Every structure is written in structure tokens, then in C-alpha cells.
Amino acid sequence: MKNIRNFCVIAHIDHGKSTLSDRLLDFTQSVGEREKMDQQLDDMDLERERGITIKSHAIQMHYPHTDGEMYTFNMIDTPGHVDFSYEVSRSIAACEGALLLVDATQGIQAQTISNLFLALEHDLEIIPVLNKVDMETAMIEEMADQMIDLTGCDREDIILASGKTGIGVPEIMKAVVERIPAPKGDPEAPLQALIFDSVFNPFRGVIAYVRVMNGVLRKNDNLRFIATKSVYEANEVGAMEITPKPQPQIECGSVGYIVTGLKTSSEIKVGDTVTLDDRPGERLGGFEEVKPMVFAGIFPLDNDDFEPLRDSLEKLQLNDASLVFEPETSAALGYGFRCGFLGMLHLEIVQERLFREFNMDVITTVPNVTYRVTDTKGNVTEIRNPADLPDVNHRAMVEEPMITAQIITTTEYIGSIMTLCIDKRGTLTKQTYLSPERVELHFILPLAEIVFDFYDRLKSISRGYASFDYQPKDYQETDLVRMDIKLNGENVDALSALVHRSKAEYIGRGMCKKLRELLPRQQFMIAIQAAIGAKVIARETLSAMRKDVTAKCYGGDISRKRKLLEKQKAGKRKMRQFGKVEVPQKAFLDVLKLD
Known part of the structure; x- marks a missing residue:
């Protein structure tokens, strides 16, 4: 156990965690030349396309230290976006130390501070690393001073590194051995292993990733999952190297995987404790319960796909423990699920993963938050x-x-950011200057106001120089109304929204305008209305496609043309009575992205 080190890499989004992790893998020769690629630990196509980490990734490395000992490193690369902070909190619970990365060109950002406090709550040993020092725009001395102010470390504790060129990697490896404590635990005690992640494999069933706190986990042991009270045999246990490596046992203090052949995803819960059936241990404190911030309905395009959608969501939940869902019905969309997400990016990623990994086409309703009535x-x-x-x-x-x-x-954007937050019904509570050019602003805002476009607008008005993080506070009385969208007098269930009365007209006008652009034209006129109860607050009209019925009239009396036009008008009126307006799937998502 004295030669095991468990640590995670934490930072704000785009500060170079995955690139630095690649260099650590290269240094320990954990990846062969043929398998080597950028963003080695990001195994989802979606992660590579967007250039962000969505899932935490655990990997085992072996490092020969200068003292002649061979050390085993269990490293977890974590996401940086605020929507995936639950992944970070779970990774921190399985570690004794953390590499805190700060970009030398951007400095400390909101998520850096948030992740640092999360790590300090769990008493993790922090190794400050200043990344991207090889860049021309790097401000090494200023950023080092910021890190000293934030963490209280000494100047010589900060490691200067570059994920691109590999500068500072040997120093990081040395610091991990010397500064991060070895895991504590009793190998002779009853088995206690914490499940910090899991994944569904169609051939092998559910694979659980565990950190063994006490005891030893051996192959063929009869394991009991305390929360679900189910008992299964460990068909295979092993270490999480680039390709899973089966081993006879997982030592106390180490991290590994268990294959049980379990096919029902509800039998395993992230945060549960695994123990031996014949010699059970106590349940470990898991992670704090996830608090979804945004709720939206997810419905299958075809009602027959309701059960396959349930299976897909259960399998996705194994790999994404922050997703919560429960069944619901809608008059317009039939049977589906009300799902809880940590933010709009999380919603987008879940929808994309459902399509890519499970081939599920779904309709998503207007996202909203939880209100108390x-x-x-x-x-x-x-x-x-x-x-x-x-x-x-x-x-x-x-x-x-x-x-x-x-x-x-930075100070030049304070005015426009304050205007945006006040426009979103926010109140400024604190303003702190971190340096003459950088300022930290604290606002109290309604969660409903940041759900849709707040993050995008913040990035555009600050040209990408503002970082944002938030924590739930409490509930406050509000003047809430239900706004319905009507097409030719019929409510579109999926586009109904709960909005503040002062914003209802603005949102209603925006949604009607957007729908007018998105809806395909029909043979009849379509009235698009936003209404609160019986009162219509906004309206747009989508004109009908019209055939030129007078084309065959080459002259003659005007009454001939008028007669044909009247006949066409009567036909349109009848068509409008019976015609049904179909809202295309793309319109449901695009209508939410109001400018």
C-alpha cells in the first residue's frame, strides 16, 4: 500500500487536463506507439468532436522512482465544465491528492476555485501546476502570485508545466510520490469498496469501477451490494490500464474494476458499497445526492419506443450518475420521461448520446426548473x-x-456583465478585485434565468474572458405564469413554459417569431400565438403557400378571376378547419435558443 498513489486532475474547462494526462501516460510508457493518440482518455466520439471531457476517466500507471521503488499511480482525468461537476466530486472521493491545473495564459477561473474547495472539503493534498508555460502569452509570475493567494502554497511548490511539450512532467511525477500520502486502510478488515463509476457492456453486462477502502477484493468472491441488497459473484477483477488488465485481486487502497455478468442496470448504484456476502462490512459514506438543476421531458418519436427508451436511459444512467428520470405523460406527445439535468450542455449531451449510442430519436420539451407552490x-x-x-x-x-x-x-467587461445579470433579475452581492485587471463578481440570480441562454450570452459579451460557476441557494417568492404556445388555436404541449410575468411578453414574442421561421409553410394560413390563460400576448402569422389559379385566364372580364380566387379562398378555409400542423423535431430545440 505504501507504493500506491491515487490522484485526480482538476481544472477549469480548456486548461489542458487531457493534454497533460497524455504526457503523463507517455512518460510512464502506459500506451504503446500504435495505440497513441491525442486526448487518449477521452474515448467518446462526442468528446473528441467538441474538444471537451464529458466523463471522468480512471487509468493505472507504473512509475519507477529515483529511490529505486516502483510506484502504482491511479489517475482520474476529470471534466472541467460546470455541468459535469458531479463527475469531479465522485472522482475526488476516490483519491488522496489532486493536481490543480491553472492555464498560464488565462489564470484562475470560476471552476478552478469551485473544484479546489471541493478537494479541500475531502482533505486532499493539492499540487499546484501552472500549465501552458511554453506559450508566448504566458504570464508566469502574475499567475503564480494568484495561485499563492488562492491555495496558500509557497512559490517553490508550484510546478511549471506544458501539456504540449512535456515540460515539468518528471517534476509532477516526483511530487505525486513525495507529496500525496499513500492510501490508508486495513487489508485484514472486512471488504469495503466504493463504486465511483460504472458502464454497461452489451457482452459482459455491468462493469463497476471501485476504490477498495478496506480488505481485499478477489476473483470469484461472492459480493454483496449494500444499497440494492443484491449478491453476485465477481467473474473478473482487474486494473484499469489502457486496456482492462485482469488480476487475481484488487489490493486495499487501490482502484480497479469488477465484472459480475449483471444485466439489469438498476442492481448497481454509483456511490454504493461492495462487501463480502459471508463477511459483510459497514456501508461507506457515498457521495452527496445529485441535485438536478434543469428538468425537461424526453419523449420517443414513436410511442412504441417507450420501453426501449427506458432501457436506454437506464444504461446511460450507469455511465452518467447525474441523470435522473421518472415516467410522465403528455396530451400531445404520449408517454415519456421527465428528466433532471445539471445544465443545458448536460441536456444536449444526453440527447446526443441517446441518438448515437442507442439509436433513439427523441423530442425534448421546454426545459424548466423545480418550483414550490x-x-x-x-x-x-x-x-x-x-x-x-x-x-x-x-x-x-x-x-x-x-x-x-x-x-x-477582466475589468473592461464589468459594465456589460452587470447589465446582463440585472436584466436576468439578479442582485450584486459582492465585488472583489483579484488583481488590478481581474475582478470576481457575486450575484444572486433566479435559476430559471440562467437555464436557457445565460452562459452563451456571458461568453459573447465578454469575448470568452468571463468564467462562471454557481451553487444552489434557497427559494424565493415569485410571480409565475404558465405561457402556452398555440398553433391555429391548439395548444402545443411540448412548448408550454413557466415564466416570470415580467418576461412573458418578451419570451412569447421571441418564440412566436422563431416558430414562424422554423415551421414549414402549409396549404393554409397558420396563426402562431403565445397566451397566458385566455389572454393572447403575442401573435405571428405564417402565410399559406398559394397556387396561381388565375394563370389560365388570358384576359376577359375581371369577374372570372375573382370567381376563381373566391373558390380557392373557400377551399383554404375548409383545409384550415381540418388541417393539422406538425412541428418538426428541429424546431423544438431551436425555438429555445432565443437571441
């Missing part, structure tokens, strides 16, 4: 669906969730 009798209920909002006569109060937002930016 107190009725006239004093009962409090949580609502996540616009259809559940009671009538005005039956509700005494509606409360919406608030967040504390932390924005770090």
Missing part, C-alpha cells in the same frame, strides 16, 4: 411540469429556486 390550504408541492401549475384561485404563493453565481472577468 403553496396552495390556499397551506400544502406545499414541488412542480416541474407546466401542466401541474394550479389555477390562480387555488394557489397562495409560488417560490422559485435561487443561486449564488460567481463570475470572474
Whole structure:
């Protein structure tokens, strides 16, 4: 155990975690020349296309130190985006140390601070690393001073590195051995192993990734999963190298995988404790429960695909523990699921993964957050669906969730960022200058206001120089209304939304305009309306496609043309009575991206 080191790599998005991880793999020769590629640990096509890490990735490396000992490193590369912070918290729970990366060209960002505090809560040993020092725009001394202010470390503790050229990699490996403590645990105690991730393999069933806290996990052991009370045999255990490496046992303090042949995904829960059936240990403290921020309905295009969609979501949940879902029905869309996400990027990624990995075409409804409604009798209920909002006569109060937002930016963008946050019903609570050019702003904002386009607008007004992080706060009373979108007088269930009364007209106009651009023209005129109850607050008209019925009239009296036009008009009116407007799938997502 004294030669094992468990650590993770944490940083803000795009600060070079995956590139530096590639260099560490090269240095320890963990990857053969033929398998070598950029973003080695990002095994999803989606991650490579977008250039971001979506999933945490654990890997085992072997490092011969200068003291002549061979050390085993279990490293976890984590995502940097705020929507995947649950992945980071789970990775931190399985480690004793963390490499805190800061980009020498950008400095400390909001997610850097958030991840650092998360690591300190778990008493992790922090190794500060200043990355991208080889770039011409690197401000090494200024950024080093920022890191000293933030972490309280000494100047000589900071390692200067470059994921691109490999500068500082030997120093990082040496620091991991010397600064990060070896795992604690009793190999003789009853087995206690924490499941920190899992994945579904169609041939081998569920594969669980575990960190052994006490005892030893051996092949062919009868294992009990404490939360689900199920018992299975360990068909295979091993180490997580570039290709899984079967071993006779996973030592105390180490990280590895278990294959049980289990086919039902609900039998394994991330955060559960694995122990021996004949000599059970106590349950370990898992991770804090995930708190979804954004809720949206996901419905199959064809109602027959409801059960396959359930299976797909269960298998996806194994690999993405922050996804939560429950069945729901909609008058327009039939049977589907109300899903909870950590943010809009998370929603987009889940939808994309459902299509790519499970070939599921789905319709996503307007995302919204959880509101609390107190009725006239004093009962409090949580609502996540616009259809559940009671009538005005039956509700005494509606409360919406608030967040504390932390924005770090350069001084030239303070004015435009404050305007954006105040426009989103935000209140400035604190303003701190980290340096003469960089400022940290704290706002209290309604969560509903940041769901749609806040992050995109923040990035565009600050030209990418603002970073954003948030934590849930509490609930606050609000004036909430349900806004319906009607096509030719018929409600479109999937586009109903819960909005603040002051924003209803702006959002309604925007959605109607967008729908007018997105909907295909029909043989009849389509009225697109936004309404609160019986009151229409915005309207757009999509004109009909029209055939030139007068083309065959070459002169003659005008009454001949008028007669043909009247006949066409009557036909259009009849068609409008019976015609049904189909909303294309692309329109459901695009209509949410209001400018």
C-alpha cells in the first residue's frame, strides 16, 4: 500500500487536463506507439468532436522512482465544465491528492476555485501546476502570485508545466510520490469498496469501477451490494490500464474494476458499497445526492419506443450518475420521461448520446426548473411540469429556486456583465478585485434565468474572458405564469413554459417569431400565438403557400378571376378547419435558443 498513489486532475474547462494526462501516460510508457493518440482518455466520439471531457476517466500507471521503488499511480482525468461537476466530486472521493491545473495564459477561473474547495472539503493534498508555460502569452509570475493567494502554497511548490511539450512532467511525477500520502486502510478488515463509476457492456453486462477502502477484493468472491441488497459473484477483477488488465485481486487502497455478468442496470448504484456476502462490512459514506438543476421531458418519436427508451436511459444512467428520470405523460406527445439535468450542455449531451449510442430519436420539451407552490390550504408541492401549475384561485404563493453565481472577468467587461445579470433579475452581492485587471463578481440570480441562454450570452459579451460557476441557494417568492404556445388555436404541449410575468411578453414574442421561421409553410394560413390563460400576448402569422389559379385566364372580364380566387379562398378555409400542423423535431430545440 505504501507504493500506491491515487490522484485526480482538476481544472477549469480548456486548461489542458487531457493534454497533460497524455504526457503523463507517455512518460510512464502506459500506451504503446500504435495505440497513441491525442486526448487518449477521452474515448467518446462526442468528446473528441467538441474538444471537451464529458466523463471522468480512471487509468493505472507504473512509475519507477529515483529511490529505486516502483510506484502504482491511479489517475482520474476529470471534466472541467460546470455541468459535469458531479463527475469531479465522485472522482475526488476516490483519491488522496489532486493536481490543480491553472492555464498560464488565462489564470484562475470560476471552476478552478469551485473544484479546489471541493478537494479541500475531502482533505486532499493539492499540487499546484501552472500549465501552458511554453506559450508566448504566458504570464508566469502574475499567475503564480494568484495561485499563492488562492491555495496558500509557497512559490517553490508550484510546478511549471506544458501539456504540449512535456515540460515539468518528471517534476509532477516526483511530487505525486513525495507529496500525496499513500492510501490508508486495513487489508485484514472486512471488504469495503466504493463504486465511483460504472458502464454497461452489451457482452459482459455491468462493469463497476471501485476504490477498495478496506480488505481485499478477489476473483470469484461472492459480493454483496449494500444499497440494492443484491449478491453476485465477481467473474473478473482487474486494473484499469489502457486496456482492462485482469488480476487475481484488487489490493486495499487501490482502484480497479469488477465484472459480475449483471444485466439489469438498476442492481448497481454509483456511490454504493461492495462487501463480502459471508463477511459483510459497514456501508461507506457515498457521495452527496445529485441535485438536478434543469428538468425537461424526453419523449420517443414513436410511442412504441417507450420501453426501449427506458432501457436506454437506464444504461446511460450507469455511465452518467447525474441523470435522473421518472415516467410522465403528455396530451400531445404520449408517454415519456421527465428528466433532471445539471445544465443545458448536460441536456444536449444526453440527447446526443441517446441518438448515437442507442439509436433513439427523441423530442425534448421546454426545459424548466423545480418550483414550490403553496396552495390556499397551506400544502406545499414541488412542480416541474407546466401542466401541474394550479389555477390562480387555488394557489397562495409560488417560490422559485435561487443561486449564488460567481463570475470572474477582466475589468473592461464589468459594465456589460452587470447589465446582463440585472436584466436576468439578479442582485450584486459582492465585488472583489483579484488583481488590478481581474475582478470576481457575486450575484444572486433566479435559476430559471440562467437555464436557457445565460452562459452563451456571458461568453459573447465578454469575448470568452468571463468564467462562471454557481451553487444552489434557497427559494424565493415569485410571480409565475404558465405561457402556452398555440398553433391555429391548439395548444402545443411540448412548448408550454413557466415564466416570470415580467418576461412573458418578451419570451412569447421571441418564440412566436422563431416558430414562424422554423415551421414549414402549409396549404393554409397558420396563426402562431403565445397566451397566458385566455389572454393572447403575442401573435405571428405564417402565410399559406398559394397556387396561381388565375394563370389560365388570358384576359376577359375581371369577374372570372375573382370567381376563381373566391373558390380557392373557400377551399383554404375548409383545409384550415381540418388541417393539422406538425412541428418538426428541429424546431423544438431551436425555438429555445432565443437571441
